[in-house]
Amino acid sequence: MIEIKQLHKYFGKLHVLQGIDLNVNKGEVLSIIGSSGSGKSTLLYCINGLEPIQQGQIMVDGIPVHDAKTDINKLRQKLGMVFQQWNSFPHLTALENVALAPKIVRKMSRDEAKTIAEKQLRHVGLGDKLDVYPSALSGGQQQRLAIARALAMEPAYMLFDEATSALDPELVGEVLDTMRLLAEEGMTMICVTHEMSFARDVSDRVAYFHQGHMEEVGPPAQIFGDPQSPHTRKFLASVR
Amino acid sequence: MDYNFHWRPVFRQLPDLFEAGLLTLEVAILSMILGIMLGLILALLRMNGPRPLRWIANFWVELARNTPALFQLFFFGFGLGAFGLHLTPYLIVLLGLSFNNAGYLAENFRGGFLAVPDTQIRAARSLGMTASQTYIRIIIPQVLRIVYHPMTNQMVWAVLMSSLGMLVGFRELSGETQFFASKTYRIFEYFAVTAVIYYVIVKIILIGSKLAARRLFKY
Numbered sequence: 016m017i018e019i020k021q022l023h024k025y026f027g028k029l030h031v032l033q034g035i036d037l038n039v040n041k042g043e044v045l046s047i048i049g050s051s052g053s054g055k056s057t058l059l060y061c062i063n064g065l066e067p068i069q070q071g072q073i074m075v076d077g078i079p080v081h082d083a084k085t086d087i088n089k090l091r092q093k094l095g096m097v098f099q100q101w102n103s104f105p106h107l108t109a110l111e112n113v114a115l116a117p118k119i120v121r122k123m124s125r126d127e128a129k130t131i132a133e134k135q136l137r138h139v140g141l142g143d144k145l146d147v148y149p150s151a152l153s154g155g156q157q158q159r160l161a162i163a164r165a166l167a168m169e170p171a172y173m174l175f176d177e178a179t180s181a182l183d184p185e186l187v188g189e190v191l192d193t194m195r196l197l198a199e200e201g202m203t204m205i206c207v208t209h210e211m212s213f214a215r216d217v218s219d220r221v222a223y224f225h226q227g228h229m230e231e232v233g234p235p236a237q238i239f240g241d242p243q244s245p246h247t248r249k250f251l252a253s254v255r
Numbered sequence: 256m257d258y259n260f261h262w263r264p265v266f267r268q269l270p271d272l273f274e275a276g277l278l279t280l281e282v283a284i285l286s287m288i289l290g291i292m293l294g295l296i297l298a299l300l301r302m303n304g305p306r307p308l309r310w311i312a313n314f315w316v317e318l319a320r321n322t323p324a325l326f327q328l329f330f331f332g333f334g335l336g337a338f339g340l341h342l343t344p345y346l347i348v349l350l351g352l353s354f355n356n357a358g359y360l361a362e363n364f365r366g367g368f369l370a371v372p373d374t375q376i377r378a379a380r381s382l383g384m385t386a387s388q389t390y391i392r393i394i395i396p397q398v399l400r401i402v403y404h405p406m407t408n409q410m411v412w413a414v415l416m417s418s419l420g421m422l423v424g425f426r427e428l429s430g431e432t433q434f435f436a437s438k439t440y441r442i443f444e445y446f447a448v449t450a451v452i453y454y455v456i457v458k459i460i461l462i463g464s465k466l467a468a469r470r471l472f473k474y
């Protein structure tokens with residue numbers, strides 16, 4: 016379970032997250048929507064400790080992320096992350112991209128790492144691209160590669176930061192399908208997304224962020240059908 | 256023209272010259288290995304080092320790039336000698352070249368580091384890699400590819416620069432040539448043959464580099 020309590024985050028004087036309270040349960044899919052600059056990406060970065068926080072607490076399975084005593088590299092193995100820009104490692108083949116972290120972070124043997132990498136690449140539909148370098152993959156394939164790479168750490172949670180926003184429209188579908196597949200398999204996911212249909216159809220809950228606040232959170236039917244906040248209503252009208 | 260060419264004495268010394276050529280190659284290669292390691296450290300210090308170390312790194316790069324290479328050799332020879340530290344000619348040349356290589360390469364490496372997007376670091380760290388794993392496995396391999404051609408040029412430069420070694424008493428290819436030339440007075444012949452040997456060494460490096468690149472960089 017991910018527990019966020021009274022989280023405040025500043026970039027210098029800029030108060031980017033202004034007191035976020037949010038729990039995400041095991042097996043749950045939470046989508047975060049909201050206009051650009053509202054702090055959605057920053058929240059994900061805070062959850063896996065890529066950004067420090069100034070106030071409040073984030074716990075992952077009872078472990079405080081920002082505590083100096085926490086082994087953050089170990090904790091990050093629980094938290095897979097997929098970024099807006101597909102960050103394939105260009106000097107490694109697809110297989111090496113996925114096998115590297117299991118080998119050097121989880122200390123698996125070469126064979127074990129290779130086995131799990133093959134399994135996850137097949138999982139995301141790249142079983143025929145094992146020895147291909149990222150430069151020969153499309154954006155959608157590279158984003159699926161990034162998903163496989165995160166999954167190879169066998170994380171308990173997956174964080175998606177606008178995984179489809181940088182893709183050409185015709186490539187969005189294959190990545191969303193992969194995310195949908197993970198959701199069906201019971202993965203706990205937090206998905207920052209602009210894909211309203213994904214948020215509506217796949218999530219258990221949807222959170223709307225507005226200027227550093229979590230304005231509203233609830234089941235998709237409520238957020239999309241009967242939004243309580245005028246900000247939410249305005250935002251939804253603008254994206255329809 | 257009243258100069259008579261005498262090539263035979265030169266050809267008789269060819270084995271010695273080849274051996275000296277190998278010494279030149281050896282000192283150039285070692286100075287590149289040291290230069291690459293030091294250059295990487297200098298580049299990282301200049302970008303993220305604590306202040307005094309950053310200043311030292313900047314100073315090093317400035318000196319290496321903006322003073323004659325010969326003076327840099329002299330520093331490790333006569334300069335340190337004045338303080339009672341007498342290095343062998345081999346070490347003077349090795350350290351002098353490494354100092355110079357590191358300075359030039361540091362600047363190339365910095366450009367290389369800036370060319371690798373930050374998002375690569377975030378992605379690696381999000382997988383649980385430590386900062387040093389991220390640098391060693393993800394960032395530096397990409398930087399080495401970006402600076403591969405400047406690095407090859409620096410290697411060529413190191414071979415040619417090592418000829419300055421004859422001025423600090425080092426019997427590498429030029430020193431050895433000078434030694435025989437002054438013994439036999441066949442100065443032109445010796446230096447002409449040696450120039451050809453330098454040329455061949457440089458060509459071998461350039462071709463080797465091209466072949467190695469094909470194997471190393473499949474992406």
Ligand SMILES: Nc1ncnc2c1ncn2[C@@H]1O[C@H](COP(=O)(O)OP(=O)(O)O)[C@@H](O)[C@H]1O
Pocket residue numbers: 026029031049050051052053054055056057058
């Ligand atoms: N590294 C940073 N340094 C300074 N300001 C930042 C940084 N990252 C994000 N911000 C600012 O924080 C705010 C929230 O950004 P972000 O979390 O990326 O929003 P979103 O993902 O919702 O679009 C924005 O105003 C953005 O400009």
Ligand SMILES: [Mg+2]
Pocket residue numbers: 055056057176177
């Ligand atoms: Mg964002």
